[in-house]
Amino acid sequence: MNIYREQLLDHYQNPRNFGKLEQATSVSTNENVSCGDTITVFLKINSKNIVEKMMFDGEGCAVSIASASLLSEYVVGKAIITLKKLTIDDLLKIIGAELTPSRIKCAALSLSSLQQALNNFR
Numbered sequence: 001m002n003i004y005r006e007q008l009l010d011h012y013q014n015p016r017n018f019g020k021l022e023q024a025t026s027v028s029t030n031e032n033v034s035c036g037d038t039i040t041v042f043l044k045i046n047s048k049n050i051v052e053k054m055m056f057d058g059e060g061c062a063v064s065i066a067s068a069s070l071l072s073e074y075v076v077g078k079a080i081i082t083l084k085k086l087t088i089d090d091l092l093k094i095i096g097a098e099l100t101p102s103r104i105k106c107a108a109l110s111l112s113s114l115q116q117a118l119n120n121f122r
Contacts, residue, residue, distance in 0.1 A: 007070075008097055012062040017072035021055040028117035029058075032109045034102075037064040041113040045121055049080045056110065063103045068110035070094050080118050086111060 021042035029040040037060030044053040054072040058065075074094050075083055088104065091111045099107060 005097055008062065008066040008095065011066035011069035015056075015065055015069040017053070017055045017069065018057065018065075019055055020057050021053060024055075026117040026121040028113045028120055030109055030113040030116065032060070032064065032105055035061065035106065037061060037106060037109055039064060039068050039109045039113045041068070041110065041117045043075075043114075043117050043121065045080065051075045051078055051080070051083065054114070056113070060109065061106050063099065063106040064109050067091065067095055067107040068113075071110045071114060075114065080121065084115060084118050086115070 021044060023044055024042035025045045026043045027040065029038065031038045037058070039056055039058040039060060042055045043051055046052050054075045056068040056072055071091065071094065088108050088111060091107060092099065095107060
């Protein structure tokens, strides 16, 4: 088992920043209808448009939960303008593991929830 797969498994079994963020300034939920995964992203964004905290809630496979966990650590301290430019390729680099096309859809769920929450923020 390579180190990236171990990291994914660890983030699935012990997700970081899992739960609801009561003081969220933006929230977004997305669902992957093909497999039933659902991820809700909660963001706390400060007056300088920097993400101070991201938490997530939902249900899904190991890849969708682990990618949301990894993403929740990555976004802290970053500007909205930077995060809006994140692509699926960027997310795959953050995850660090090669995924099949169907698993890429699972990983992309957290990214689409994040970007929708960023776009909803005013």
